[in-house]
Amino acid sequence: MRAAAAAAAVAAEEEEEEEEEETPSFVAKALHLITSVISSSYSIRSFPAKWRSIRENLERLHSDLSAAAVSANRRSPELSELLQAIASTAEETHRIALRCADESYGGGRLLLQSDLDAASAKLGAHIKHLAEAYSQGALAHCTAIVVPKPGPGASREDARFYTRDLLSRARVGDFEMKIEALKSLNGVLSEDDRYVKILATEEDHGGVGFLVSLLENGHAGVRENALEAICIVSGFDSYRGEVVIAGAIAPVIQILETGSGLAKEAAARALKKLTENSDNAWSVCAHGGVTALLKVCGDVNSGSELVCSACSVLKSLSAVEEIKRFMLEDGAIPIFVNLLNSTQEVIQIQAIEFLAAIFSSEHLVERRMSKEEVVELLLRFLDPNSPHSSKSREVALRAIEALSFSSTSSTNRLIASGFLNQVLFFIKNGEISIQQSALKASCRLCGLSAEAKKAMGDAGFMPELVRMIDVSSSHVREMAAEALCSIISVQRNRRRFIQDEHNVSRILQLLKPEEEKSVTKKFLLSVLMYITDSNSGRRKIMSSDYVKHLEKLAEFNVSDAKKIVKKLAGGRIRSMFNGIWS
Template identity: 55%
Template sequence: MKAEMDQEEEGKVAPKAQQPEGISLHRATELINLLISCSYSVRSFLAKWQLIRDKLEQIHSSLAAAAEGDNSATNSDLVGLLQAIKSTASETQVLANRCNDESYGGGKLHLRSDLDVIASKLHILMRRLEEIYASGILTSSQAIVVSRPGVGASWEDMRFYVKDLISRLKIGDSEMRLRALSALKQVLCDDDKYVRILVAKVAQGVALLVSFLESQSEGVQEEAAEAISVISGFDSHKGALVMAGAVAPLIRTLEMGSELAKERAAGALKKLTENSDNAWSVSAQGGVSTLLKIRGDASSSGELIRSACGVLKSLSGVEEIRRFMVEEGAVSIFVELSRSKEEASQIQAIEFLTILACEDAAIKQKVMVEGVLGSLVPHSSKAKEVALRAIENLCFSSPSSMNYFMSSGFLDCVLYLLRSGEISIQESALKAVARLSGLSEAIKKAMGDAGFIPELVKLLEARSFQVREMAAETLSGMISIQRNRRRFVREDENVDRILQLLDPEEKSVTKKFLLTVLVSLTDRKMMTSGYSKHLEKLAETEAADAKKIIKKLSTSRFRSMFTGIWCS
C-alpha cells in the first residue's frame, strides 16, 4: 500500500493552481479502497480496526458516488479535503504496518492512542465531505447505485453494499436517494440477511430510514415506508423501529402521505402492533383517531382499510383503548362497514365488532341498538360463517341479548342458510342451531314452529359427516319437546328414514343420536316399518338404547316376538 502511494508521488505531474497534488476524486476513492482491503490483514486491536474500517467505508461510498457524477476537483474546499483524505490514508497505512509488527513500535498503549486519533480524523473527514455535498458543490445526476452482491456473497460484501447505500442516502440529492432507497428496499424484501445487517451492523441505519418518512418527496416517503414495513415483519427487529421513533412519523404518514405511502405505513403499524407492548405507543400518538378516520373514509383503498382494521384489532386488546374507540364512534363506523359489498371489509368489520362487544355488556347493547344484527347475514360464504360466529358470541350469553336476538328474525335467516346446500355454511349454521337449541325449552319450541325438523331430517343424509352428526344431535334435543315429537311422527317418512339409517352395515352416521330420537317416541310406526329389522339387529349386538326401544314398544301382542331379545 505504501509503495503504491510512493509511486503515485513519483509519477505525478507539476501541480495545478487549484490541485497542488493532482489527486482526483477517482484516485482518492482508489486509495481508500486499497486501505480498506489492507485493514482486513490486521490481526491486533480488531475492535478499533473495525471502527476505522466502518468510517473508511462511509468515506469510500461518498467519494465513489461523487466520482460517478464528476471526476474533477476544482473547488478549493474539495481539493483541501482530498489532500487531507490522502494524508490521513497514509497515516492509517503506517499504523496498519505497526499493528502487524509484533514489536508494536512505540508500545501498545501509544499505538492504541494513535488508532483513536486516526478514527477521530476519519470521522471529521466524513463530516466535512457531507457538508460539501450539502452545499451543492458536488453533483451526482449521473451517479448510479453500485452493483448488488451476487448469490452466495459473503456477509462482508453484503454489509459493504448496505453501508454504501446508506452513505448515498446521507449525501445524495433527491434522485440518488430515491434510487438508493429503492435498491435498499429490494434487498430487504429479498433476503432477511440484509435486514439483520441494516438493523444490527449499520449505525443509525434504521433511524435514517425513519427520518425519510418525513420527506417532501412522495417517492422517497413511499420507499422508506415500504422498507420499514419489511423490517417490522421481524419480531426481533420491532424494538429497533420503536426505539428509532418510527411510530409517530408512521401515523403522520397515514394522515398526510400519498395513498401508497399510507398503505405501506398502515402495513408497518399492523405488524408492529401484533406485539401488544406497542399498542400504547400508537394510541399515545393519536393513532386511534387517525385509523378510525381512515375506516370511515369512503375514498380509502381496500388495502389501506384492511391494514387499518388490523391495527385497530390489535389495539382493542387493551381495555382502555377499546373504550376510547367506542367513545370515538367505532361501533357506528364498523356497523356501516359490515354492510360493505367487499367481502374482506365485511369480515373484518364483523370480527372487530365482536371483539369490541364480547366482554362488555354496555358495548354489546350499543352494538345491538345500532342494528348490527341486521347486518350479520351478508352474501359471501366466508362472511356468513364469520357472521354466524359473531352472532353466537354476541347474543347467546345472556337472556336479555337472547330475547332481542330471537325477535330479530334470526331463526328465519338460519333456516334459509340450512337450506342453501353449501356445506361450509350448513356446518356453521348447524353449530349455531345446536347451541341455540340447548339454551331453553322455549327456543326448542320456537325452532319446531319455524320448521327446523324437516330440514334436520334431510341433513341426516348430507354428504358431510360432521353435518349429519350435528343434525342428529340437534334433532334428538328438539324431540324432547312433546309438541316437536308430534310434528316428527306426523310425517310417515321421518320414522322410516331414521330406521333406515340404523342399518348396522351403515357406517356413515353415528347411531347414538338417532337411537336417542327413537327412545323419545312411542309410535308403533317403528314396528310396522320395513326397516324395523335394523332395530332388531342393533338390539342383538347389545345396543342398550335399541333394547330399550323394543322393550318400550312391546305389548302382550308383540312380547313373544321380542322376549328372546330384550330379556337376554
C-alpha cells in the first residue's frame, strides 16, 4: 500500500514537472506562430476588413502573452489547455493565411470567409480567457519580455503593435506594471502624433475608453498617469471628441475635487483643453465643474499652476451667458477680486482677464459690482509707484480698454480719473512692451471722441508722439503717426503744435522721400495737410530746411504731397494780393 502510494506521488510530481516544462514551451510556440501570421497578413490582398480584425486580435494576444509569466503556485491543466488552444488557433490561422495568399480559394470563397470568421471568433475568445487567467492569478507580469520602443522611422504597423502592447500591460498588470506602461505610453504620445491617432481612432474607442476607466482606479499613480495621457489626447482638436464620448469629464472633475495636488493640476489642464471651444461647456457645468473650479481658485493652499488652469477654464466657460450667470451666483466676483491681490504675477493676470470677460456683459453683474469699481481696481496696476510688473500692467491696460472704451460716458470717467497721465508716463518711461501697449491704447482713445483728443493734447501727448515716430520699429512709428494725426485734427491742438518751434520741421524731416509708400508717411502728410489750414502753419513749413522732402515727394507724384505744395503756392499768391490791396 505504502509502495503504491509513493509511486502515485512520484507520478504526480513527474506529471506536474512535465506541465511546468510544457507551459512555457506552449507560450513560446504561440508567440512564434502569432508573429509569423501577423507578418504574413500584411501581404494578403483578399478580405482586407476580415484580416484587419484578425490582425488586431493577434496583436492583442501577442501583447498579453509576451507580458505573461506563469504563476508558480497556480499552474493548472486548464491553463495548459488554453495555451495549447491558442497555439492551435494560431496554426490554423496561418494555414488560412496561406490559402488567402494563394488566391486560388481552395474549397471555395464562401468556405474561406466562414473559416476567417471562425478564426476571428476563436481569437476573441482566447483574449477573454487570458484576461480571466490574469484576474485569477494563473498568469502574472513578466518583466523580462518587453516589446522594444520603435525608432523614429518605424512603420505604422510597428507603432500600432507597440501601442497595443502598452495597453495590454496596463490592462493585465499589477500597479507597478500599469504605471510603467502608462509612463511609456505618455512618452510616445508626447513625442509622436501618430501614437495619438492610433490610440484615439484605431482602437474602436477602446484605447481612450480604457484610459478613462483608469481614472477611477484606486492607485494614485495609475490615475495620474492615465490623466496625463487623456490630457495629451485632449490637446488635439480632431480627437477631443473621443475623450468626451468616452465619458472623461465626470471622473476628471471628481479628481479635481478629491485628488492629490499633482492629480488636481493634471485634471485642471485636461479641462482647460476640453473647454477650448464651448461645445463641452454644458457638460462640465452639469457635472459640478464650475463649483469645483471656483473652490480651487478660492483655496489659499492651491498652487499657482492649478489656479491658473482653473481660471483659464472658467474664462472659457464664461462665454456661455447662462453659465456666466451661474458663476456670479456662486460667488465668482469676490474670489477673483481677491486674486488681484496675489503676490504671483501669473495669478494676477488670470484674474484680470477673467474679470474683463465677466464684465463684458454689465447687465449680469451690476447688482454685485459696477464696471467702474472693477476699472478702479485695475487702475492701481498702472500706478507708476506700484510694484506690479510690466506684464501685469499690459494685461490691466487691455482690460481697461475693453471695459471703458466701449462708450463715451465710460471714456470720460476714465479720463477724469487720471488715466491719461498714467498712459503718458509709460509712453515716456516704460519698458518696450508696456510702452507699445500704452501707445496702442492712446491710438484707440484718440479715435473715440473730440473731447478725448482735446484732453490728450492738453496732457502733452503730441511731443511724445513726434518722438516715437523716430524710433526703429515700423509698427510703433505707424501707431504714433496715426495717433498724432487724429489728435491734431482738433484746432486747439493744432495751434499748440504749430507754436512749438521744432514740431513742424521735425515732421518734414521724418518724411524721408526714399520711403514713398510707407503707412507712416501717409499719416505725416495728413498732419501737414491739417497744418496748412493756417497761415502760421504754412509759414513754418515753407521756412523749414526740410521742405525739400515735401517737394521731392511731389516730384514723385505722391498725391498728398502735391496737394500740400499746391496749397502752399496758393497761400503765397494770396499773401501777395493781400499785400497789394493793403
